[in-house]
Every structure is written in C-alpha cells, then in structure tokens.
Amino acid sequence: MPPINLGIVGVGKIVRDQHLPSIAKSAEFNLVATASRHGTVDGVPAYKSIEEMLDAVPSVDAVSLCMPPQYRFEAAHTALSAGKHVFLEKPPGATLSEVADLQATAAAKGVSLFASWHSRYAPAVEPAKAFLASTQIKSVQVIWKEDVRHWHPNQAWIWQAGGLGVFDPGINALSIVTHILPRSAFITAATLEFPENCDAPIAAELHFKDAANMPIHAVFDWRQTGKQTWDIVAETEAGTMVLAEGGAKLSINGELVFSEPEQEYPALYCRFAEIIKSGTSDVDIAPLRHVADAFLLGKRKVVEAFFD
C-alpha cells in the first residue's frame, strides 16, 4: 500500500513534540499539508483552515486533529464528510454526544475514525494488564499529580469550560485504568476543586467501584511542584503492583519487572494505519465517560484563584 497522505490540523505543542517526529519516522504516512491559524511546519504547504486545505490538496487521505477538544468537532465532521480518515487527539471531543455523532458519520461514509489514547501505548501498560489478569485485585489507587505551570504554560483553553482542567492529564490515567482492569468500574463519589476564576477544575478526587465492590480511588492534582507523580498502584492477591511514570515502569512487590523507552506516538500512528487498512474504526469513549460522570456526580469546591 502506498503511504497515506496526511494533513495535520492545529499545529501547536503536541504536534511539535510528538506528531511531527513520529510521522517523519513512519513509512506509512506522508505529511502533505497543514491547516492552522498561526502554526506552520517547515517545507509543508500550509493553509489557515481545514476547508482551505481539503480544497487545495484533494490528495489528502487522512487528517490528525490536534486542536483543543472544544474546537475539534466541526473539523472532524468536515473531514469525515469529505471521505477522509480522522485521528482525534485525546480527549476525542468536548462531549460524549458529539463523539457518537462522529462515529455515525464515519460509519456512513465508510472511513476510519481513531479516538487516540496515547497513554495506553506506554510500554508497561500491556505487562500490567497481563499481571492483573493473572491475579485477584483487592484495590486500586491512582495518583496523578503534576505542575500545570510547567506542562501547560499559557494555555487558556484548559481553564475554559470543555477544556477539562486537571482531567486533561487525568484522562490519561483513566485511559490506562479502563484498559488494564479486567472489569468495568463506575464513579460513586467525586469532589472537583475549581479555582474561583476558572471554569475547569485544578484538582479532583474520585471514588469508583466495580460490580464486585472492588474500590478504586483516584487523586488528580495540578498544583504539584517538585517531584511529579503519575502512578497506578494495585493491591492484589499476588502482591503490590506499581505502574509508575505514566505507564513507563512496572514493579511487583518493589521489584522492577518492566521498563522500556516510550514509543507512544509512533505506536498511535501504526494503529491509525492499521485501522485504515482494515477499514475499521477504533473509538473507546470509556475514559471520557468517567470524566463526564465526575462532572455529573462531583461536589464542587471553590479554591483560590489560579494565575499562570
């Protein structure tokens, strides 16, 4: 199969950090155009909007949509309606309903829709899943604490409604948890902390259980300075499992059993090529559904104003 001609929409931080290096190394994708109001990529034809790009470069087969989630639906609908395959950055949309609408459009047009969850491709995630499948889980603790000023400087959209606030990183934890646990779980109680000048939370505490009453406790906090923590800890019949550093390292009973360099975005592009070739879509909304449930069920606590 010849390379898939790709257009990127929303050239910003994640495109520069991850998409461009991964596409450059991929034999399956050829970057032929970008659409962004300000961002451009050296040597690649640049357009201001997806409509302009699709008109000017009809050979585009697929698009990666990398703008903030609140502004993604229109572009996704435009691309799918034009018969293009679509890669959605995480989270796949601002609402569950719009993602369902995109799934229906992709199916009707016979093109592939990929709701990407990069953290699921962290190296120790599959070994963690295999370990948990081999034992009985007693409880799970998720600790996702990072410094928003370091990771999201000057990003106004994350503080606006639909920007998800601390769930922007927290949904990465949820994408791993929903992948590695053998049974689905649901939120029973939540507290969301909103800075008094923001429409999205800076911290959240979530309690889940599954049908067997197995408890899951998650703490997301964006006010962490110093050491950053992205850990999932499971107490099991076979001992304590720690999936650390965002899914990079797996320890069982204090012994490091798996650690490899991360290749999340190259793996995402392999998966995108695979679903295009097989004529399928890959859209799992479970992580976004938990976030929606947290907003449905969560108590709202107002905390001190946040200034970047």
Ligand code: NAP
């Ligand atoms: P970003 O740099 O703030 O935004 C990406 C680009 O989207 C911007 O450069 C901008 O390009 C465009 N954009 C911004 N606001 C827009 C608006 N109102 N309407 C249309 N386009 C707009 O964000 P990012 O960090 O790359 O994150 C984008 C997505 O990737 C998010 O969903 C995020 O969760 C996900 N992601 C981010 C990271 C990370 O480390 N940053 C990691 C994994 C996933 P123009 O001004 O040129 O149009």
